[in-house]
Amino acid sequence: MNRLFTAEIVRNDPMDNGYFALQVTPDVEISEPDIGQFFMIKTGESIDPLLLRPFSFVDFIPPNDKYPNGSLMFLIGAVGKGTNILKHLAVGMRLSVIGPLGQGFPPVASDEILFIVAGGIGIASVLGLTNVNPNTPFFYGVRTKELIPDMVWFNYTGINTFTTSDDGSIGFAGSVLELLEKQVSEFKRGCGGKIKIYACGPNGMYRAMAGMNLDADVYVSLETPMACGIGTCLGCAVDTVNGLKMVCKDGPVFNLKDIIWDG
C-alpha cells in the first residue's frame, strides 16, 4: 500500500486555545492505521521548515461516498514553526504525507482491563482508543481548563473521563497520576484482575510513572525529534533494556519498563 501520498485538506478548524482540528483525505488508498501509529506531514512547500512533522491520528474514517479513500483526523497543538504554518493552510490545499508509521498500541486481551492516561496534547494519540474500548476509564490531566481541546470535531464514544487540572479549574485538582494511582489500587482492591495502561503525555509524566509502583502493564507513546520517520536516518533513538531502538519504527509505543531514563 502507498505509504507516501498526498492528501487534500477537507477541514482545518482552529480552536481558541491554540489547538486545531485537521482533517485530510488521501488522494490514493492507504492502509488502515492502528491506534498509536503516526503520520509524517510536510507543513508546506517551503524548505524552511525543512523536515516533516510527526503526528498521531485521532481517527481514521473508512472510505465512504464522500471520501473514497477515507479521511484522517488530527488534533494538533500550534507550538512552533511548522504547526503554526499548518494551522493556517486552507481547505482544498494538498499535503505530502508518509504513513501510517511505527507500531501502535498492542491489543488488549479479554481478561485485561484498560486504563487510558493522557497528559496535555497527549490526548491526540490515545483518544482513538476510546472508540475501540468504550467505557474505558480515561484519565486526562491538563494544566488548566482552557487547555482542553474542543471535542465537537471528533467522533468518540463511551468516554468515561476523569479530568484533572494543575490549578483546580476543572475536575480533580492535582496530578493525573495521583488520581490514576488511587483508581488503580481501588480497582485492585475491588474486582481485581489485570490492568493495562496506555499513556501519552510528556516525558516527565512517563518518568514519574516509571517510578510509581503501578501494578499494571504500562505502554507509553514516546516523542523525539525525527528526520525520516521510516527508520533510516537513525535520528530518533531511545535507550531501552533491549538496546537502542528507533521511536519511529520500533515505537512510538513502548512498554514503559523497557525504557531506560537517563539522569
Add this chain to the structure above:
Amino acid sequence: MNLSVNIGGLELKNPVVTASGTFGYGVEYAEFLDLNLIGAITVKGLSLRPAKGNPPGRVWETPCGMLNAIGLQNIGIDAFIKDKLPELRKYDTKIIANFFGDTIEEYVEAAAALSAADGVHALEMNISCPNKQAGWIAFGTDPALTEKVVTAARRATKLPLIVKLSPNVTSIADMARAAVNGGADALSVINTITGMAIDIETRRPRLSNIVGGLSGPAIRPIAVRMVFQAAKAVTVPIIGMGGIMTGGDAIEFILAGASAVAIGTANFVNPAASVEVLDSIKDYIVRNRIDDINTLVGGIIC
C-alpha cells in the same frame, strides 16, 4: 540523450546517486521508488564491527537544514553482506559501500572485506572520522594523514575507490590533491559541516554529542563552492552533494564540476526525491538540447 557517466571506473546509467546515511541500506526505499531508476545507491557508513552510535538526542532541525550526530551507527560489514546485499543484488543499479574505521588498519580491513563481497561495485571512504592513533584528529582534516590512509586502503581494493572529503578544512583543494595522491579514483564532495545548536531555555545543547553535522539546503552554496575548487585542483571525477533538493540544484553542482550528484537530506523530506531530481535533470537536458550530460560538467561560464 546520454545520461551515463563514469566515476573513476564505476559506470552509472545516470548521474543521480543517494548519499550515505540518508538512504539506509537502500532496500527500505523500494516501497517509495523504483530503485532500478537511480544511478547508484550509497549505503549507510559501514565498519568492521557493528557500531552503536551516539546516545539519543541525535537530530535537530535548523533553518533550511538539520544537524545530526548519529555517530555512525551501523550493522557492521558482515551483517551487511549477509542480510542486505542479497536483496540489493536484485536491482539493476550500482551499489557503493561507504565505510570507515578508527585506525588505518581498520580502513584496510574494511576495504578488503567489502571488495570481496558479491554485489559491491565501488567503495566510498568516509574520512571525516577521528583517528584513534593520532589523538582522534579526523583523518580528513590533515592532508598528510588523508594521503596515508587513502594509500593504505587503495592497496586493499581493486574496486573504484571514492574518497569522501570533509568540508571542515581550510583548503578543500589541498585535501582533494592529497586523496588523489593516495590513489583515489574519484571524490565525493562534501560531507556534513560541523555545527551546533543550544536550547536557550535549558541552556543545554540540542544534540547529546554537543556538536553535529549540518546538512540540507543551508549548506548548498558552501558545497557548490567546494566542488568548484576541488574540480579545479584535480582531474578525477567528483560526486557533488550538499543540500540538493531539485534538478536545478543538481545542475548547479554539475556546472561547478561534479560528474554525478548525491541526494542526501532530501530523501528525508521526500523518500522519492532522487527520482524526481533525475526527472527534472532530464527536463533540463531536453530543454537545453544537450546530447550528453558529460558536456555540462564544469560548464560554468566565468
